[in-house]
Amino acid sequence: MPYQFEDLKKSCQTEWQAYIEHSFVQQLGNASLAPEAFQHYLKQDYLFLIQFARAFALAAYKSPTLSDLRQAKEGLQAIVDVELDLHISYCKEWGISEQELAELPEARATLAYTRYVLDTGNRGDLLDLHVALSPCMVGYGEIANWLNSRAETIRGENNPYDAWIAMYESDEFQDAMQAEISWLNERLAEVSPARFKELTRIFSDATRLEIDFWEMGLKQSD
Numbered sequence: 001m002p003y004q005f006e007d008l009k010k011s012c013q014t015e016w017q018a019y020i021e022h023s024f025v026q027q028l029g030n031a032s033l034a035p036e037a038f039q040h041y042l043k044q045d046y047l048f049l050i051q052f053a054r055a056f057a058l059a060a061y062k063s064p065t066l067s068d069l070r071q072a073k074e075g076l077q078a079i080v081d082v083e084l085d086l087h088i089s090y091c092k093e094w095g096i097s098e099q100e101l102a103e104l105p106e107a108r109a110t111l112a113y114t115r116y117v118l119d120t121g122n123r124g125d126l127l128d129l130h131v132a133l134s135p136c137m138v139g140y141g142e143i144a145n146w147l148n149s150r151a152e153t154i155r156g157e158n159n160p161y162d163a164w165i166a167m168y169e170s171d172e173f174q175d176a177m178q179a180e181i182s183w184l185n186e187r188l189a190e191v192s193p194a195r196f197k198e199l200t201r202i203f204s205d206a207t208r209l210e211i212d213f214w215e216m217g218l219k220q221s222d
């Protein structure tokens with residue numbers, strides 16, 4: 001049986017569920033999240049996105065083919081030209097200026113997660129790097145879909161976090177998520193059981209670091 005992305009999720013089902021259905025996510029969905037927790041999360045996510053962009057630059061460096069190189073370039077461009085600009089204007093709506101963003105120190109959870117991804121890519125190959133990135137790219141799309149499937153979730157102007165959910169349920173993000181899953185499925189189909197075991201370690205580590213990122217937001221920890 002060739003391995004597929006679903007098998008990575010199955011290898012750490014408990015952690016994956018703890019990430020997707022985290023209290024931060026539930027509170028964001030039912031509008032009970034403290035605005036201070038969300039603001040703290042938004043600020044750290046700006047710093048996260050900058051490191052995330054560097055990870056796509058690393059993916060370009062690690063690309064053996066022109067098609068992989070183009071894909072990494074698209075990813076880098078999407079983050080630098082679109083996502084970061086969107087994030088900055090979204091932060092403004094939440095009372096966080098660009099100046100404040102530029103001067104922020106990184107929380108330990110941000111440092112741990114982003115540098116883990118970069119280190120995994122540095123010591124490994126493009127597949128290692130993509131597996132380390134996949135909980136971000138696939139997880140947030142799944143979170144938006146999970147929130148939409150729950151009766152407790154409030155949509156529209158009665159939820160101040162509605163725009164956040166809308167961003168990750170957008171066709172643009174959902175298409176990027178599907179493209180990432182397809183890319184991974186093609187490569188995972190070819191790996192040996194020993195190689196797959198290595199990849200499950202990376203996937204589970206990155207998933208656990210996503211859980212810590214939510215915790216950092218909830219506790220407003222630095």
Ligand SMILES: Cc1ncc(CO)c(N)n1
Pocket residue numbers: 045048135136137140210213
């Ligand atoms: C921490 C984190 N993970 C995933 C995403 C989705 O891009 C994000 N913006 N932030």
